[in-house]
Amino acid sequence: MNLYEKIKKLCSERGISIAHLERETGISNGQIKRWAKSSPSVENLKKVAKYFDVSLEFLADDNAKTTDPEMTEDIRIMQRAAQNMSEEDRKKAIKVFEAFFENWEDMTKDNKD
Template sequence: MILISRTKDIAKLRGLSLDDVALKAGLSAKSIYNWGRNSPKSENLQKVADVLHVSTDYLLGRTDEMNATSSDKKVTDILDDETILAFDGMEIAEEDKEKLREYARFIIEQRQRGNK
């Protein structure tokens, strides 16, 4: 069964036994071994996926991506001068972009100094 084999493989990759994973997920030590005979409750599957830092779809064999990402979201560096900054669908004026970049630099500097 894909669920058990993937759970074992990822646990091993993380340096954990199935008992360790179950206990960290708040389940009884041997509960994951029963998944070969009985399907787990969705909340238990989610807890185990969280412990292993993978998606439930990965454990179930629905995807080969351990951590599915949303294609809707993009990561863009605000400090990149080539990034087009916009608000409410309208491009931000260049002088305002520079003010935002200055503020971003200030925040980064504060975090580096430990002043969150």
Template sequence: MTTFEIVKRLCEERKISINDLEKSLGYSKNTLYRLKTQIPGSDKLATIADYFDVSTDYLLGRTDKKRYYDLTEKDEQDIQKELQKMLDGLSTSGHAAFDGRTIDELSEEELEDRELLKASLESSIRLAKRVAKQKFTPKKYRK
């Protein structure tokens, strides 16, 4: 995928046109269309990357990760393990208010509550992991 195609897709995600992006960045008309055949200079590449909050490597098609702090497949696996540990801890400690009953014995309302709790915990773990990656990733790895 070319840099132009990546920029075009990012524009579509933001619901703006290539011409609108050129105006926002202060570029002359058709500047970004030249990305179809030319590799952009580092200054243009950095400006576009900053505008979309993505890495320059992503714009060049070198990686599928838009940002250095995006979660990887391993991060997702770790989140699921941590979530399962939390849910197991809740059910064995009696704090989940299901009184030691199995899932088959729970009412519809209790099952919905359990799913809402699970979704909330998963969302919290995911957010905490992203924030930690943003805060604690050394600058030399932030590309």
């Protein structure tokens, strides 16, 4: 799924049009449709990512699903907070989680075995 298709699907999931997204983000009328064949500016891509509360990596990944049904709003908030933390704050947060959860090691295992 290319960038334009992904954005179109995100709009559909929100019940909005591409034109509405452009108006809300201040992107020129018809600009997003052109992204099917050309690359957007980083600034415009950031606007779309912020609007949909997704990462730039998510938008750039052709294999990423548009919606993770298991990701609730509170998880998205925590993910966004983690992405915006300084390295020092991230280390402090990990220490808090380690102290708070008795099963932290089990919770953080990669179950792709």
